[in-house]
Amino acid sequence: MTNPEPVFATDRTALVAHLRTILPAHCLLVGEEDLRPYECDGLTAYRELPLAVCLPEAEAQVIDVLRTCHQLGVPVVARGAGTGLSGGAMPHAQGVVLSLARFNRILRVDREARLAVVQPGVRNLAVSEAAAPFGLYYAPDPSSQIACTLGGNVAENSGGVHCLKYGLTVHNVLRIRVVSIEGEVFEIGSEAPDAPGYDLLALMIGSEGMLGVVTEVTVKLVPKPELAQVVMASFDDVGKAGDAVAAIIAAGIIPAGLEMMDKPATAAVEPYVKAGYDLNAAAILLCESDGTPEEVAEEIARVTEVLTVAGAGDIRVSQSEAERLRFWAGRKAAFPAVGRITPDYYCMDGTIPRKRVAEMLSSIAAMEKKYGLRCANVFHAGDGNLHPLIMYDASQSGDWERAEAFGAEILELSVALGGSITGEHGVGIEKINQMCVQYTTPELETFHRVKAAFDESGLLNPGKAVPSLHRCAEYGRMHVHHGEVKFPELERF
Amino acid sequence: MTLDDIVAAVKTAHDASKQAPSGGSHTPLRIRGAGSKDFYGGLLAGEVLDVSGHRGIVAYEPTELYITAKCGTPLAEIEATLAEKGQMLAFEPPHFSGATVGGCVAAGLSGPRRQQAGAVRDFMLGVKLIDGTGQVLNFGGQVMKNVAGYDVSRLLAGSLGTLGVLAEVTLKVLPRPVAEQTLVFDMSEGEAISRLNQWGGQPLPISASFWHDGQLRLRLSGARAAVKAAQGKLGGTVAVDAEKHWISVREQTHPAFAGPILWRLALPSTAHSPGLDGLRAIEWGGALRWYAGELDAVRGAAARAGGHAVLYHAPESLRCREGAFAPLAPALLALHRRLKKSFDPRGILNPGRLYAEF
Numbered sequence: 089m090t091n092p093e094p095v096f097a098t099d100r101t102a103l104v105a106h107l108r109t110i111l112p113a114h115c116l117l118v119g120e121e122d123l124r125p126y127e128c129d130g131l132t133a134y135r136e137l138p139l140a141v142c143l144p145e146a147e148a149q150v151i152d153v154l155r156t157c158h159q160l161g162v163p164v165v166a167r168g169a170g171t172g173l174s175g176g177a178m179p180h181a182q183g184v185v186l187s188l189a190r191f192n193r194i195l196r197v198d199r200e201a202r203l204a205v206v207q208p209g210v211r212n213l214a215v216s217e218a219a220a221p222f223g224l225y226y227a228p229d230p231s232s233q234i235a236c237t238l239g240g241n242v243a244e245n246s247g248g249v250h251c252l253k254y255g256l257t258v259h260n261v262l263r264i265r266v267v268s269i270e271g272e273v274f275e276i277g278s279e280a281p282d283a284p285g286y287d288l289l290a291l292m293i294g295s296e297g298m299l300g301v302v303t304e305v306t307v308k309l310v311p312k313p314e315l316a317q318v319v320m321a322s323f324d325d326v327g328k329a330g331d332a333v334a335a336i337i338a339a340g341i342i343p344a345g346l347e348m349m350d351k352p353a354t355a356a357v358e359p360y361v362k363a364g365y366d367l368n369a370a371a372i373l374l375c376e377s378d379g380t381p382e383e384v385a386e387e388i389a390r391v392t393e394v395l396t397v398a399g400a401g402d403i404r405v406s407q408s409e410a411e412r413l414r415f416w417a418g419r420k421a422a423f424p425a426v427g428r429i430t431p432d433y434y435c436m437d438g439t440i441p442r443k444r445v446a447e448m449l450s451s452i453a454a455m456e457k458k459y460g461l462r463c464a465n466v467f468h469a470g471d472g473n474l475h476p477l478i479m480y481d482a483s484q485s486g487d488w489e490r491a492e493a494f495g496a497e498i499l500e501l502s503v504a505l506g507g508s509i510t511g512e513h514g515v516g517i518e519k520i521n522q523m524c525v526q527y528t529t530p531e532l533e534t535f536h537r538v539k540a541a542f543d544e545s546g547l548l549n550p551g552k553a554v555p556s557l558h559r560c561a562e563y564g565r566m567h568v569h570h571g572e573v574k575f576p577e578l579e580r581f
Numbered sequence: 582m583t584l585d586d587i588v589a590a591v592k593t594a595h596d597a598s599k600q601a602p603s604g605g606s607h608t609p610l611r612i613r614g615a616g617s618k619d620f621y622g623g624l625l626a627g628e629v630l631d632v633s634g635h636r637g638i639v640a641y642e643p644t645e646l647y648i649t650a651k652c653g654t655p656l657a658e659i660e661a662t663l664a665e666k667g668q669m670l671a672f673e674p675p676h677f678s679g680a681t682v683g684g685c686v687a688a689g690l691s692g693p694r695r696q697q698a699g700a701v702r703d704f705m706l707g708v709k710l711i712d713g714t715g716q717v718l719n720f721g722g723q724v725m726k727n728v729a730g731y732d733v734s735r736l737l738a739g740s741l742g743t744l745g746v747l748a749e750v751t752l753k754v755l756p757r758p759v760a761e762q763t764l765v766f767d768m769s770e771g772e773a774i775s776r777l778n779q780w781g782g783q784p785l786p787i788s789a790s791f792w793h794d795g796q797l798r799l800r801l802s803g804a805r806a807a808v809k810a811a812q813g814k815l816g817g818t819v820a821v822d823a824e825k826h827w828i829s830v831r832e833q834t835h836p837a838f839a840g841p842i843l844w845r846l847a848l849p850s851t852a853h854s855p856g857l858d859g860l861r862a863i864e865w866g867g868a869l870r871w872y873a874g875e876l877d878a879v880r881g882a883a884a885r886a887g888g889h890a891v892l893y894h895a896p897e898s899l900r901c902r903e904g905a906f907a908p909l910a911p912a913l914l915a916l917h918r919r920l921k922k923s924f925d926p927r928g929i930l931n932p933g934r935l936y937a938e939f
Binding site: 198199200201202222223224244245247251252255256258259272273274275276278279280281282283284285286287288290291293294295298299311312313314334335337338340341342379380382383385386387439440441442443468470471472473506507508509510511512513514515519522523526527528530531534535537538539540541542553554 | 642643644645646667668689695699700702703712716718719720722723724725726727728729730731732733735736738739740744755756757759778779781782783784785786803804805806807809810811847848849850851852865868869887888889891906907909910912913916917919920922923924935936
């Protein structure tokens, strides 16, 4: 009942010869030094050199590349800016990387209809910048928004700090244009609501490049709130901070953003950003309110009251836009700040029910001792999405393996607490083994059938997102030995 | 009725279909909750699988913003439970006569608040699905964010039971707005569409809109201060019958929805009038328009305007001829068939309810 991992044996010479007939020289990279920058995405611990990188400039070229790969049986890994954190865009050793970086034009910003039509290589922030003159913006704001592209956002169903109120990518995309591995073009969704047939948009968004290649995206734009203000509250106990999050929701408030940082995180950030965080606090909460000035004043008053009752120590409300941005600066700089105090860090992405936060954090503290590694926690508290940053030193033998095992244990605990192994970073190659923990065999088989309905050849991003049953069987065996042993080496194709 | 009973019924139908001679006929299952949307979609065929007895709220955590309920749970029961904690199903689904939560998700119909809050699919967090072979599968969960695996639970919203029995669903819930106010304006169709789109581009708390017969009603929902400020900005007169009115729109008991033939046109909100007679109502800031009567070439007109038309209410003969939903492009239709097959290989669940082809 287990199926072996797919094996591809690409004839590189024939592949390159074919690609040369369909792409001009400046759209094709084949030399090792040119391929090197593509060997990994934002998850640098996993690397692989592709056989070639295609940089098409028109949809017709995308179609040609996909048809060629389909004909030759060559794996294709689509790639945006390569900022992903789960290795979803890590190349396949027997395949090509299809970079959409040159699809970087905003085709239309429609003020009246409040939407933008963009190519997949357009950066997330560029959409909001183009919409700003109309008082509109694109709501999902992943922390990498300066660099990450819409195509990648669609592939990963990216979130950000405002998604509790404004939704994820799946809530903000109206239509996509997709090329299948066979080179067929599909229009999915439309500017009108409730497109006929199955909600393929929901299936495509977050599918990690497994189902098709996106060549155009229509996104919803929303009016920019007149005002935003942040409340910053300190707690002497992480449990109290977690309860305060629940209390805000229970009071009927859906804040624009609700973030939590623990003491190791604020300690890493404060010297770097000088956001004014209370360094004695066990945890701090940042709660943003946006809307009309009247609305914000009303909500801030309610939030302040709830936080006081919940036992917050120091409570501060941003008094200016500059101060609001400074409060946020620390949260937004958490990853690089941790990067300053450790040679390497490994960012996790589990989601859990909000009420289990304190439990999760105390388990992580125990794991720090068990693995002998430190961990700072930043947390999209409003939607239960935890980003533990495990600190390690890749140059120390055994450090990475311990970090990886530490991370795996956090993810498996997330599932046990009623959550998920990934809230917004995707499975990619990184969490492929934990998929075996989150899903049963029949569920994984359903995913494989869905994949086959779009890509029967299995050439789009093979080995990512959904594990083969064979792989789960292997992992299961390893897992029985209490996860103390080193995880099986990732298969290198 | 237990989960096991439903599984057994699906397995029996699946096994029977395997024993049927190749190409021979077998009796499919027609999944039914309260039957409140029997009128909707393609023709009804097969032996009724009544799942209304599989009911009850499984879990409700107000501070986690979700509710999990078995498919046969009436929406009324869910909404009453949520109201006790000041929460709601923000997509404001129609109840018609006793709708169940399973049917609500399967049909994917959202109500007036959709223009502000989103559609049924936007609130889908997880599902327990019985596929066409009788396997029990769980997708999604009870957390707000989950990108592990394909988003099958959202795919099921609006699938009309063709991919499986939605035995249990988990929906995101939201707090009820603190304040609501409905404003009334006299204006033409064209003016209503242009004003609705202008307002849509401003940070105003508009949660519903309904134009009918030269009158536009606009519902504002949100913080007290926000509703008051918007009212000051927008003008109009304050409606007295607001709550009743929005229920009549949600339940389609408003006279605008009367008549034997009703078309539901989903269009870009900015689309000009598609040049059809019989406009009855406009909702969702211009994106949803209702037309009545035996009209020619509705589908072509809707497509030219950038949207699509659903034959919503119609006698069987007309539904048979026109199909309920706009036809799919050949490549998309082929993809739909492959997906259907991957969940229901023998085609035993609600065949023809979405499209005659599967």
